[in-house]
Amino acid sequence: MNEHVHELEHDATNAYQSLSETTEHDDPRWAFGSGFADGLGLGEAEITAPVPEGVDPADLAAYCQMLGDDALIYSQRLAEWVADAPELEEEVALANIALDLLGQARVLLSRAGHLLGGDEDSQAYLRVEHEFRNVALTEQSDDLDFARAIARLMIFSTWRLALLHRLLGSADPVIAAVAGKGVKELTYHRDYAARWTLRLGDGTAESHRRMQAALDWAWPYVEELFRTSDQERRLIAAGVAVDPADTREEFDAVLAQVVERATLTRPQVRPTGTIGGRSGRQGVHTERLGHLLAEMQSVARAHPGATW
């Protein structure tokens, strides 16, 4: 609370002070977004809201990491498109989508940080590869192939919208609040991806070929989206989580509708496997995640606790 209390010495002779309405940032790491957890409430419930009855805090933290890491890691991949998209409008679109997902990640990782002793920054910047719980789809590089970017967004947004729509009634108030905002955002993301899938799939012979290749590229990572982890299984009973397997029918129906209208073919490819039954949710990742984290965490690790 104290860090939000702020005393300003008003100096009318200081021309620089009056230049800006934002007289000063009292949060020392404002650009990192620290201080969010304390100032961030959710109506009556806050980041610090009690863990719902009968729920193991470690399970809840792991679930917030799953939902938060999917958004964070994918947001980082989308941000790679900035200054590299085929047209300015598409760059702005992909950056906007990345920003929405980053916003969702910040709340979820603040919650996880609170439960585990830390904050959103320690969650994002100080965990190592095997501590991340995102699905493999989110960590892959699309190698700045626009069709791949669209194929992955089509798959991811359809899946996450189905998940968040079911999480509107989550017994955890933080997850429910993220779902409330996220559903509105993801509806736009999915519509955007679907329109581009149609335009490319039902476009020229070349755009059709590349859109089909992109769908084939992303499809091996689809199966993992519907695997239920142990933590999720326990949290379903407590009304906190939803079973990702339950979103399969809706996902298949939406994808079938888009794929057919886009004159594409649903890929027949083998899904990526698990290692000893473990995959992203258990911290087992493809080699692509390490490269992403090295870049994403480099500034925070090189300058621990830096302020500006």
Next chain:
Amino acid sequence: MVNGGVNGGVISHGARDVVAEVVDPEMPMLTLDDLGVVRSVEETADGVVVTITPTYSGCPAIEVMRDDIRAGLTAAGYARVEVRTVFAPAWSTDWISEAGRRKLAEAGIAPPGRAPVRAAGPIPLSLGAPSTQVRCPRCGAPSTEEFSHFGPTACTALRRCPSCAEPFEHMKEI
């Protein structure tokens, strides 16, 4: 809009007025009141507690709004200021005031229509062309076309008017 009342606190109209005058950093023609992001302003024995809500989850403007509210209240003589950010219930463009809609149009930004009300069950996919029923804020032509669903800020889309040929922003409905 809920105007105060949190935890039975006493509402200070003075502090409320100060907060109401703070402008949106990305759309400075709008005050935070016009935008509908101020949930409550509560004055307690310890100071002022302001509760605001972000428009989009990742909207960076929220940090600047928080600082501007603090600065404004501090300058008005309130020594202890706390700004809380709440996410639930989620902000809707329906909360933008009539004055706010008029100011948007005057600034060349087409104001949002009514936010869609969704039936229960899965959210339907919309594959068709985006709605053409957005009036051009410059020449008033009734029908315009969207060329990018995502604009320079999180809350706007880019459109163009076939009559006057001008591009413009449209605040999209959520």
